Amino acid sequence: MNDETLHTPSPKLGELGLNSFAPYLMNRIMGRYNASLREEMAELGLTTPKARALAVLSVNDGLLIRDLAIYAVTEQSTLSRTLDQLQIDGLVRRQADTSDNRAVRVFITDAGRAVFEILWPHMAAAYARMFRGITEDERHAFTATLQKMLANVRKHEI
Numbered sequence: 001m002n003d004e005t006l007h008t009p010s011p012k013l014g015e016l017g018l019n020s021f022a023p024y025l026m027n028r029i030m031g032r033y034n035a036s037l038r039e040e041m042a043e044l045g046l047t048t049p050k051a052r053a054l055a056v057l058s059v060n061d062g063l064l065i066r067d068l069a070i071y072a073v074t075e076q077s078t079l080s081r082t083l084d085q086l087q088i089d090g091l092v093r094r095q096a097d098t099s100d101n102r103a104v105r106v107f108i109t110d111a112g113r114a115v116f117e118i119l120w121p122h123m124a125a126a127y128a129r130m131f132r133g134i135t136e137d138e139r140h141a142f143t144a145t146l147q148k149m150l151a152n153v154r155k156h157e158i
Contacts, residue, residue: 022149029130033126033127033130034048036126036129037051037119037122037123037126040119040122041119044115044118044119045089045115046115046119047082049072049074049078049079049082050082050085050086050091051116051119051123052072052073052074053068053072053074053079053082053083053086053092053106054086054091054092054108054112054115054116054119055072055116055123056068056071056072057092057106057107057108057112058108058113058116058120061107061108062105062106062107063105063106064097064103064104064105064106065079065080065083065094065103065104065105065106067158068106070156070158071158083106086112089111090109090111090112091108091109091111091112091115092106092107092108092109092112093106093107093109094106094107095107
């Protein structure tokens with residue numbers, strides 16, 4: 001941002017309206033997405049943080065806890081309790097990092113992968129519903145815009 005941008009008065013939220021305020025829309029969409037999966041997650045003994053951790057680990061296994069917290073968009077303290085529960089359930093295992101004994105990596109177990117594979121079709125269906133009536137080109141443009149927005153607000157390299 002340049003000095004001119006910082007000193008230009010922004011419209012008030014009431015002038016923009018909630019339906020034109022992207023953070024509100026993103027929160028509302030994710031709230032509905034998560035709510036649409038709540039029943040399936042509960043049947044599998046999962047909460048949203050547990051499901052997020054398993055989803056991330058199904059793609060990027062063996063992450064450091066701090067990196068998993070970033071990818072799973074979960075506070076590290078919440079993630080720590082979540083990992084305790086997932087480990088008790090046999091869905092993840094923790095292991096000291098080979099290059100730094102103080103750091104811990106998290107791995108999804110075969111049981112965790114099996115639970116996630118049961119949840120995935122429901123996640124994929126909810127994802128497809130979100131993009132119903134939206135062309136592939138629009139979806140790609142939207143995703144590219146979200147990636148740029150994430151880069152603008154990112155605190156970490158991942």
